[in-house]
Amino acid sequence: MQIGAPSLREILRETGLLITFRTKGESGKMALSENDYFKTLYGIIEKKIGDAVDIELYHNKRRIREFVKTAHKKGTIVIMSNHDFEKTPSKEEVIMHLHRMIGLGADVVKIAVMLNSRTDVLTLLQAAKEFPSKLPTPLITISMGNLGKISRLAGGIFGSALIFAAVAQTSALGQIELTHLKQELEYLHLN
Ligand SMILES: O=C1C[C@@](O)(C(=O)O)C[C@@H](O)[C@@H]1O
Numbered sequence: 001m002q003i004g005a006p007s008l009r010e011i012l013r014e015t016g017l018l019i020t021f022r023t024k025g026e027s028g029k030m031a032l033s034e035n036d037y038f039k040t041l042y043g044i045i046e047k048k049i050g051d052a053v054d055i056e057l058y059h060n061k062r063r064i065r066e067f068v069k070t071a072h073k074k075g076t077i078v079i080m081s082n083h084d085f086e087k088t089p090s091k092e093e094v095i096m097h098l099h100r101m102i103g104l105g106a107d108v109v110k111i112a113v114m115l116n117s118r119t120d121v122l123t124l125l126q127a128a129k130e131f132p133s134k135l136p137t138p139l140i141t142i143s144m145g146n147l148g149k150i151s152r153l154a155g156g157i158f159g160s161a162l163i164f165a166a167v168a169q170t171s172a173l174g175q176i177e178l179t180h181l182k183q184e185l186e187y188l189h190l191n
Helices: 005-012 034-046 061-073 091-103 118-130 146-158 178-187
Strands: 052-056 077-084 108-114 139-144
Touching: 034 052, 034 061, 052 061, 061 077, 077 091, 091 108, 091 118, 108 118, 118 139, 118 146, 139 146, 146 178
Parallel strands: 052 077, 077 108, 108 139
Antiparallel strands: none
């Protein structure tokens, strides 16, 4: 059964709802023209479908800025995201991407990168730890891949504010199923 966002809103009640349209360019299912991408995002905030909306950093920067302003006027939180499905960039690059998102007005900044070695997990956690905690902007960092589960479980200790979990189907490598994640965090006292 598929549930549309408006009825999800009713089911979730007080629980925050983040709406994401993940484009093919960032490993989603559908490629959209730049116009259609922004049209979709504006539709989300005009209809106030969610409490927060995801916008991908790689789109047109002028349009991103305009969108963020409108989203704020409509009372929607903007999570800006960047995905690298091939590699983990250097710690400096990760931090630079996060700062770019802040510069574009993001309320929450998010980066998900693919790991190719154990060192990559450490690079990402280190970037999260070094990202200035004085900034009010919450940060989400994810290492994708099986070993990246460590970053999902321990990210909070290093400054990451949110964990993505799977309910029916995973949408990224290393994503943990929700009931397992809850149990593991409770068991490890990491929640
Ligand atoms: O932004 C995210 C998080 C994610 O990249 C993850 O690694 O859990 C998976 C994406 O589907 C989702 O949109």
